[in-house]
Amino acid sequence: MAVNAESSLFLKQVQSHIHERLSDFLCEQGRSAPRLREAMAYSVLNGGKRIRPALLYATCRAGAGNMAMADAAAVAVELVHCYSLVHDDLPCMDDDDLRRGLPTCHKRYSEDLALLAGDTLQALAFSSLSMAPAPAPICLHMLRTLADAARDMAIGQTLDLAAEGSIIDLVQLENIHKLKTGALIRASLLLGALSAGWTDSSTLAALEHFGDRLGLAFQVDDDILDIIGNTDVLGKAVGADQRLGKATYPQLIGLEAALELSAQLHKEARAALAELPGDTRYLTELTDYLISRDR
Amino acid sequence: MAVNAESSLFLKQVQSHIHERLSDFLCEQGRSAPRLREAMAYSVLNGGKRIRPALLYATCRAGAGNMAMADAAAVAVELVHCYSLVHDDLPCMDDDDLRRGLPTCHKRYSEDLALLAGDTLQALAFSSLSMAPAPAPICLHMLRTLADAARDMAIGQTLDLAAEGSIIDLVQLENIHKLKTGALIRASLLLGALSAGWTDSSTLAALEHFGDRLGLAFQVDDDILDIIGNTDVLGKAVGADQRLGKATYPQLIGLEAALELSAQLHKEARAALAELPGDTRYLTELTDYLISRDR
Numbered sequence: 321m322a323v324n325a326e327s328s329l330f331l332k333q334v335q336s337h338i339h340e341r342l343s344d345f346l347c348e349q350g351r352s353a354p355r356l357r358e359a360m361a362y363s364v365l366n367g368g369k370r371i372r373p374a375l376l377y378a379t380c381r382a383g384a385g386n387m388a389m390a391d392a393a394a395v396a397v398e399l400v401h402c403y404s405l406v407h408d409d410l411p412c413m414d415d416d417d418l419r420r421g422l423p424t425c426h427k428r429y430s431e432d433l434a435l436l437a438g439d440t441l442q443a444l445a446f447s448s449l450s451m452a453p454a455p456a457p458i459c460l461h462m463l464r465t466l467a468d469a470a471r472d473m474a475i476g477q478t479l480d481l482a483a484e485g486s487i488i489d490l491v492q493l494e495n496i497h498k499l500k501t502g503a504l505i506r507a508s509l510l511l512g513a514l515s516a517g518w519t520d521s522s523t524l525a526a527l528e529h530f531g532d533r534l535g536l537a538f539q540v541d542d543d544i545l546d547i548i549g550n551t552d553v554l555g556k557a558v559g560a561d562q563r564l565g566k567a568t569y570p571q572l573i574g575l576e577a578a579l580e581l582s583a584q585l586h587k588e589a590r591a592a593l594a595e596l597p598g599d600t601r602y603l604t605e606l607t608d609y610l611i612s613r614d615r
Numbered sequence: 616m617a618v619n620a621e622s623s624l625f626l627k628q629v630q631s632h633i634h635e636r637l638s639d640f641l642c643e644q645g646r647s648a649p650r651l652r653e654a655m656a657y658s659v660l661n662g663g664k665r666i667r668p669a670l671l672y673a674t675c676r677a678g679a680g681n682m683a684m685a686d687a688a689a690v691a692v693e694l695v696h697c698y699s700l701v702h703d704d705l706p707c708m709d710d711d712d713l714r715r716g717l718p719t720c721h722k723r724y725s726e727d728l729a730l731l732a733g734d735t736l737q738a739l740a741f742s743s744l745s746m747a748p749a750p751a752p753i754c755l756h757m758l759r760t761l762a763d764a765a766r767d768m769a770i771g772q773t774l775d776l777a778a779e780g781s782i783i784d785l786v787q788l789e790n791i792h793k794l795k796t797g798a799l800i801r802a803s804l805l806l807g808a809l810s811a812g813w814t815d816s817s818t819l820a821a822l823e824h825f826g827d828r829l830g831l832a833f834q835v836d837d838d839i840l841d842i843i844g845n846t847d848v849l850g851k852a853v854g855a856d857q858r859l860g861k862a863t864y865p866q867l868i869g870l871e872a873a874l875e876l877s878a879q880l881h882k883e884a885r886a887a888l889a890e891l892p893g894d895t896r897y898l899t900e901l902t903d904y905l906i907s908r909d910r
Contacts (some may be wrong), residue, residue: 352790410730435730436773439737439769442734447766450758459755467739471645475735
């Protein structure tokens, strides 16, 4: 797990909390298929950074929301994230051998089991969320938000693969990232807001704008890290983007401009945060942490 | 499409109706990713038998239910079914080249696109259902039912793959089929019942028992067809089960006993139907049609 000097205490607390929730939830699933359970647990309980649950809890906290509702939603967004990583790593996709410093799911088990573990994790995400201790209209709103994000994420991944080896411009690159990474980040914030009973449209618009800027900053930083990062810290091979012929911000606008863009997006994310009601201290802490990860 | 002399008029009507609904729904999705849309349409609008939507509509009709609600649910169950077929056909799974007489999705497009089309279709199923014009508690109940079925289907598929080439008994085989095929059939019936406002527990229990017997009969017949069927009629290669070393009913108990079991399950399914309220004529028609498919 990449944790730098300015580590977020809140993120650490979330990591430990969501690990328990995910572990408890998976424990109840697929008893008749022990290898599948093992592959799912391997892919989920592996020291992931839990950024999406953290953003969800931080938003829920900002609105002094319902933590039990947030728990079900946080489990759901993390399961969607984990399923996408398992499928992204498959040989027909990014063909990655390492994930967080360990063999990827299909390397540790097999391709068919990794495919099915991913499929099951996606279904489990909706199963978890549909059991959230929330009023039916809110729970339904959450499910709709997650389903649309899961759809957009898969569409973004498709556009990303299609763009490999071809020339795309900044607008296209931003669109890919908004879908591939941004959709689930935005959904995490919205699910946190729903747990907190936020319904005011200007508040939700500010939150979406925040998520938009944060998601993009996160992706720009990811591209930068792929060039100047450290394999040991990242837990995956550096230079993978270049190897796969992926369009990146540094490649399109140069490393210096990418670093400037990251700083600008950070500023805009902080400005959007200032428009939110409640105690946004954890959202601020996470923003500062996420946009200054180990380089 | 396999349609025998005793074809079901109701099924034909459903096929045409759900084709329009699926086509309309997919038309609104993934505009920014044309290849993905094409791969999804190819995998969904391909003359499938639409058995699950038909069972759903037939149950809804039995309870004189809400057809708009049934539409959203029928689209959802068929999308889950189609996603599972796309993934099942992949090289790391059953490695099938043909589906309904046409190249499978990964053969027509590519493995990565087929994987992502399947992933997107699963997300779209929940997206469609979450927009059903139904009261929130009913819509939520439907989503929970579908999510659990999608989970069980993937678990069943895992158990089925794990059983390949190994010796299993009748109890294990029945468990695999209950999950792999039965779960989504049962969910289709329950979603139809929810569209019709059926909440009485003894009615729902009779419906589940019906689905259980029908699902099993359907699978026993599928196994029989794999031995004595006709490739032209089936639209896929005969003898695939044997090639893959899959356990089947004819293999475990012999062809004659499998035919008797099919007849017995048919009788039990009809008996369960008799316990349901409302006008079950379409459910009866479908049952008779499904358990006397082309051999």
